[in-house]
Amino acid sequence: MNNISSITKKELRSYFYSPAAYIILGFFLLVTGWIFGSHLFLMKVASLRNLFGIIPLIFMFLAPALTMRAIAEERESGTIELICTSPVKDNEIILGKFYSSFVILAIAATITIFYGIIVSFIGSPDWGTIIAGYIGLLLLGGAYLAIGIFGSTISKNQIISFIASFFIILLFYLSDKFLYLMPGWLSSILRFISLDYHFQNIARGVIDTRDIIYYLSIIILFLYFAKQSLTERKYE
Amino acid sequence: MIKVKDLTKDYGNLRAVDNISFDIPDSGIIGILGPNGAGKTTTLQMITGFMPPTEGEVYVDNLNIAQNSLEIRKKIGYLPEGSPTYADMNVVDFLYFIAHLKNVHSDILDKRVKDMIRTYGLEQVVGKEINQLSKGFKQRVSLAGASIHNPEILILDEPTNGLDPNQIVEIRSLIKELGQEKTILVSTHILREVEAVCDHVIIIDKGKIVADNSLEEVQSSFHNLTQIYFEIQADTDRLMDEFKTIPEVKNTQLYDKEANIYKLYVNYAKDKELRPTLYDFIKKKDWVILEMRRHQQTLEDVFRRLTEKDQEDTNE
Structure with missing residues (x-):
């Protein structure tokens, strides 16, 4: 077994041994169930579109909550010294942490397929759009988590890690929301770096390689920042 | 085994x-002693590759930590x-996890954990x-993980x-046992x-080495004086001055005085045997010896002197 999978397994175990995973998944189900249910029963709309509209916002809280302990807790408890003095590379530590949080996020996303099944009984949803939506959610969630892992390296304090990650995600999410105030050259840049803009493209059912490359770039960039931040190790 | 050169952080x-x-030799137990904040942990963190030094080099088995960190770890x-x-793990899971991280081969993994x-x-x-x-068991679990x-x-x-x-006695005897085959810092x-x-x-002390020697050498390096501890009952105010009249006595220190009982140290050159002279002297004065013993200098005395000396140097 290599180092990354050892760390991933260990992290997954501690998510499920503590209440963390259950609380986060429970919270996610509660909010999505409420949104889905209210649209289905009150507005009589048998669609996942609203869900795909709201999940990026829920992930904005969920992803930093999943990742805030990743490195911060290791630093707080001193176990960072155990792991960093083992023959393990810093990027293996970061990747192990990223994969484990991604698994939890993917479980959360997968559970919502249940809503899709309900919809398919009472209507005729466009499965192509739904599958594209899920691909978009996983890419978007991955980008959030990479930012969250980076946020977790900058402080020993998990609350600070959470807030920092949330703030960075929010900046990237909102960057295309005020384009009408911006000069033209800037607005195209701001639109391109927006996490939401690319998700909307994918959620419409159009899987464009540019959108996929964008998310993969964000993931790689922030995991690289996280690795650098861990390597700096200004721990005192 | 370990060579530390001009290390600064x-x-x-x-x-x-x-x-x-x-330099740390190939076997034995080497103590790094210093007050809190002396730089011990920082030094160890640099040797283990946890953080890079600001300047200087560390070699382990002739490998430089800057280039061969993974190999050295x-x-x-x-x-x-x-x-x-990891407080939320159980002991076995923790040991397996650490064993995986330390690249223990899967053939011997179960055996190592059992061992x-x-x-x-x-x-x-x-x-x-x-x-x-x-706490004692936690410490053992950590030691098991480390080895x-x-x-x-x-x-x-x-x-x-x-x-x-x-628990301290137990852990110390474990360390002593391990020290028979490994280098322990x-x-x-x-x-x-x-x-x-x-x-x-x-x-x-304060990030600098003030002594680097075998335990005996460090202890004896300040032993150029023999120190005798006395408890004497005497009806005089001039007891301390009286001792100074013996020419071989280098100095005396009054430790405590209650009524007519004096507690004091008498120091003289190590190569002389002054005890019979001191005894005769006290007998002639008609004082009563309640206690007389040679005072062994402890490492504590040495340590205090070393770090105090350093303090004076900085003040100058």
């Missing part, structure tokens, strides 16, 4: 470790300060979560800190620990 404006160099078992463990459980007496707690264990890959070198940062006296601020387990001692 700055935290901002604070120089935590100041240009230290030392395989040779070292490190017990960080406070013996951190560690036996060596460190963990049989009765294997299934328990680490946060349910007593699970059978490293040539063990680096232990304050391994007995926070333990009760029985133990940092501590407890002098008795060094006296109890180490063959060699490096004393660090």
Whole structure:
């Protein structure tokens, strides 16, 4: 077994041994169930579109909550010294942490397929759009988590890690929301770096390689920042 | 085995470790002694590759830590300060996890974990979560983790800190046992620990080495005087002055005085035997000797003198 999978397994175990995973998944189900249910029963709309509209916002809280302990807790408890003095590379530590949080996020996303099944009984949803939506959610969630892992390296304090990650995600999410105030050259840049803009493209059912490359770039960039931040190790 | 050359570490404006160099031989237990904040932990963190030095070099088995960090980490078992463990894991899971991280080969993995459980007496707690264990057991679990890959070198940062006296004795005897086949570097601020387990001692104060010698040499380096402790009952106010009339006596120190009972130290050159003279002198004065013994200088005395001397140097 290599180092990354050892760390991933260990992290997954501690998510499920503590209440963390259950609380986060429970919270996610509660909010999505409420949104889905209210649209289905009150507005009589048998669609996942609203869900795909709201999940990026829920992930904005969920992803930093999943990742805030990743490195911060290791630093707080001193176990960072155990792991960093083992023959393990810093990027293996970061990747192990990223994969484990991604698994939890993917479980959360997968559970919502249940809503899709309900919809398919009472209507005729466009499965192509739904599958594209899920691909978009996983890419978007991955980008959030990479930012969250980076946020977790900058402080020993998990609350600070959470807030920092949330703030960075929010900046990237909102960057295309005020384009009408911006000069033209800037607005195209701001639109391109927006996490939401690319998700909307994918959620419409159009899987464009540019959108996929964008998310993969964000993931790689922030995991690289996280690795650098861990390597700096200004721990005192 | 370990060679440290001109090692320096700055935290901002604070120089935590100041240009230290030392060599650690291939076997034995070496103590790094110093008060809290002397730079012990920082030094160990640089040797283990946890953080890079500001300046200087570390070689382990002739490999430079800057270039061969991963290779060196395989040779070292490190017990960080406070013996951190993953509190939510149980003992066996923790040992397997650490064994995986230390690249213990899967053929010997189960055997190594079993060996560690036996060596460190963990049989009765294997299934328990680490946060349910007593401090002594936690320490053993940490030590088991540090030595699970059978490293040539063990680096232990304050391994007995926070333990009760029985646990301290247990951990010390474990360290002594391990020291028969491995090189062990133990940092501590407890002098008795060094006296109890180490063959060699490096004393660090304010980031600098103030002594680097075998335990006996360090203890005897300040032994150019013989010191005799007296408790004397005498009806005189001039007892201290009377002693000074003996020409061979270098100096005297009054330790305590209650009514007519004096407690004092008399110092004279090590190569002389003055005890009969002192005895005759007191007998002639008609004083009563309640106690008379040679005072052994402890490492504590040496340590205090070394670090006080350093204080004076800085003041100058």
